């Protein structure tokens with residue numbers, strides 16, 4: 165029992181489970197954050213995953229105070245009046261609105277961890293896209309420091325994802341991971357504890373949603389917003405060439421011909437055809453990474469195949485689609501939306517140092 169719990173017990177009060185202070189002044193709490201374009205996931209040592217919600221924050225426009233974060237703020241997108249400012253603070257994995265990002269981070273961390281403990285008792289690891297520039301990485305670090313944490317590390321999300329999927333990327337060999345997120349698809353090859361080559365493309369979740377919106381607009385004369393497009397994708401997305409019975413979903417939007425609100429029926433085969441085009445780009449990007457891979461590593465990948473992580477890996481038929489086109493075995497992440505945050509637990513053990521294998 166820690167000191168604060170003991171005091172609480174002596175006073176006959178029930179200790180607060182949510183906001184326990186660390187055991188001693190010297191105990192360091194590890195916080196790992198997957199600050200994604202669409203979703204943010206937070207891990208805190210001793211508590212596990214404490215937050216997994218959209219990277220969206222809503223402010224009162226006049227006072228600047230937060231009125232909602234995560235799901236509640238996301239539900240306000242496209243519906244708020246001018247007294248509410250709704251912000252998605254990242255674009256393609258880079259912070260685009262640092263004021264909003266700072267407020268969001270502080271809000272979600274201090275909801276689960278005492279603000280007074282941040283400065284001396286915390287190590288924070290933020291995951292970022294592999295292609296983020298030095299300036300963008302420094303901006304992420306400064307952002308975390310601005311909320312009061314002094315010890316901040318920035319690490320590649322591909323490494324964290326590998327650790328979260330229990331892949332020992334410290335072995336001399338090669339592990340290829342494609343992370344199909346919301347803002348970008350990041351592809352990287354890991355060996356001996358770090359990235360050997362990587363590429364990134366904006367063909368990812370948000371782009372798939374835009375392609376669905378464009379298809380409906382230009383082929384069906386029907387306008388929908390990004391939230392409806394994402395809903396359609398999650399309900400109907402498949403990459404299978406054979407679909408036994410064509411499902412459909414009714415959606416609401418605006419009929420472009422008469423400008424009036426209306427509903428239409430969208431078939432699964434329509435969504436499939438839109439997505440197959442985008443996924444051809446993902447395949448090309450994986451090929452480009454394989455082309456620049458050192459030959460010794462390529463031969464390992466040939467045996468081991470590739471791993472796919474991120475929300476996009478939940479699309480039905482992806483494994484078969486990639487295996488057929490790449491002629492390689494494909495392993496899908498078991499927990500694609502959480503594995504990066506879970507992997508921070510491992511990276512925080514060795515502070516991302518490629519010379520210290522945290523799996524030993």
Ligand SMILES: Nc1ncnc2c1ncn2[C@@H]1O[C@H](COP(=O)(O)OP(=O)(O)OP(=O)(O)O)[C@@H](O)[C@H]1O
Pocket residue numbers: 199200201202203204256257344345346347348349368369370394397398401473474475476478479480500501
């Ligand atoms: N079942 C599903 N089918 C299809 N797409 C899905 C499904 N579940 C989630 N997604 C998509 O996954 C994306 C979010 O994935 P993820 O949380 O890995 O991205 P992110 O980490 O926020 O983005 P990034 O890594 O690019 O910054 C969204 O575009 C979402 O629509």
Ligand SMILES: [Mg+2]
Pocket residue numbers: 198200201321343345346474504
């Ligand atoms: Mg991500």
